[in-house]
Amino acid sequence: MATNELDWANLSFGYVPTDYNVRSTFRDGKWSPIEETDSTTIDLHIAATALHYGQEIFEGLKAFRGKDGKIRIFRLEENARRIAESARGLLMAPVTEELFKEMVIRAVKLNERFVPPYGSGASLYIRPVEIGLSAQVGVAPAKEYAFIVFVTPVGPYFKEGFKPTNICIMREYDRVAPKGTGRWKVGGNYAASLQAGMKAHELGYSAVLYLDPKEKKYLDECGPANFFAIKDGKYITPASDSILPSITNKSLMTLARDMGMEVEQRHILLEELADVTEAAACGTAAVASPVAEIDDLDTGHKYVILPDRKPGPVVTALYDRLRAIQLGEYPDEHGWNTVL
Ligand code: PLP
Numbered sequence: 303m304a305t306n307e308l309d310w311a312n313l314s315f316g317y318v319p320t321d322y323n324v325r326s327t328f329r330d331g332k333w334s335p336i337e338e339t340d341s342t343t344i345d346l347h348i349a350a351t352a353l354h355y356g357q358e359i360f361e362g363l364k365a366f367r368g369k370d371g372k373i374r375i376f377r378l379e380e381n382a383r384r385i386a387e388s389a390r391g392l393l394m395a396p397v398t399e400e401l402f403k404e405m406v407i408r409a410v411k412l413n414e415r416f417v418p419p420y421g422s423g424a425s426l427y428i429r430p431v432e433i434g435l436s437a438q439v440g441v442a443p444a445k446e447y448a449f450i451v452f453v454t455p456v457g458p459y460f461k462e463g464f465k466p467t468n469i470c471i472m473r474e475y476d477r478v479a480p481k482g483t484g485r486w487k488v489g490g491n492y493a494a495s496l497q498a499g500m501k502a503h504e505l506g507y508s509a510v511l512y513l514d515p516k517e518k519k520y521l522d523e524c525g526p527a528n529f530f531a532i533k534d535g536k537y538i539t540p541a542s543d544s545i546l547p548s549i550t551n552k553s554l555m556t557l558a559r560d561m562g563m564e565v566e567q568r569h570i571l572l573e574e575l576a577d578v579t580e581a582a583a584c585g586t587a588a589v590a591s592p593v594a595e596i597d598d599l600d601t602g603h604k605y606v607i608l609p610d611r612k613p614g615p616v617v618t619a620l621y622d623r624l625r626a627i628q629l630g631e632y633p634d635e636h637g638w639n640t641v642l
Pocket residue numbers: 362523525526527528545546547548549550551584585586587
């Protein structure tokens with residue numbers, strides 16, 4: 303595809319074909335040399351564990367074209383660590399941090415022409431994925447695995463971009479079990495979220511705010527993103543075993559502290575939403591998407607966070623600082639960027 307056909311500023315969060323992806327196979331206890339390919343398909347055994355028993359994990363991170371023209375990959379090491387955690391969670395072979403970094407950098411460099419220009423608001427989304435390859439009919443982990451990294455240029459995840467949206471609470475669905483796979487980035491978690499997500503979209507909400515699956519008393523996370531709010535001037539975000547430890551959330555907590563705010567990561571009762579002044583969904587894809595209103599569809603209660611539907615000052619400041627670091631406009635004081 304010719305990149306001059308791409309309307310960078312109006313990209314959605316979708317799949318645009320790029321030039322190459324990179325792959326490695328785990329066999330006989332070791333990862334193979336990296337293969338570069340322009341093929342977008344894989345040859346998979348019909349009894350592969352990825353197909354039958356859900357041995358599939360992935361990551362999501364982004365590369366940005368900076369003000370200085372350089373490409374920056376955000377928090378590469380953190381994503382490397384998290385996919386290895388997910389692998390251990392599903393008894394898959396963990397990808398080494400070294401291999402992960404090398405493959406992500408290689409995938410970005412090979413597709414450099416797809417890194418959106420500075421100022422477009424778009425970025426290059428990097429999707430590492432690992433699957434179990436071995437044929438297995440009894441429920442057991444595979445012996446062989448494939449690790450693949452592909453990239454695709456993307457715009458905002460919520461089509462509204464930084465415009466506040468409404469989210470909803472529905473108790474009839476859980477994405478994960480209380481001591482289940484929620485803390486890992488496992489494909490099955492997303493399969494389990496499809497019905498609730500679809501219903502929310504049909505009702506005009508951008509995402510579902512899940513409650514903790516055990517007691518349904520505490521806030522958990524927000525569709526494919528973590529949740530945070532501002533209460534009494536503090537940054538509060540749920541502590542929970544059933545949510546993905548978001549690298550964006552971790553970064554925003556650091557930035558909030560840098561800006562002199564107190565940060566609390568703790569159980570947050572649903573009712574506390576009545577006292578929050580701002581709220582947002584945060585993640586690689588969502589960045590920090592302000593929330594205007596949270597509707598509890600079971601009780602009919604509406605928590606109106608932003609009556610004028612304008613992003614609040616704290617979420618705006620955090621979003622701006624995060625973006626500025628990613629784009630090389632603000633000093634990378636915490637060493638989060640890998641500059642190519
Ligand atoms: N929670 C879920 C369920 C997600 O899919 C994501 C996206 O990766 C996040 C949270 C945010 O995590 P991160 O900030 O590391 O992208």
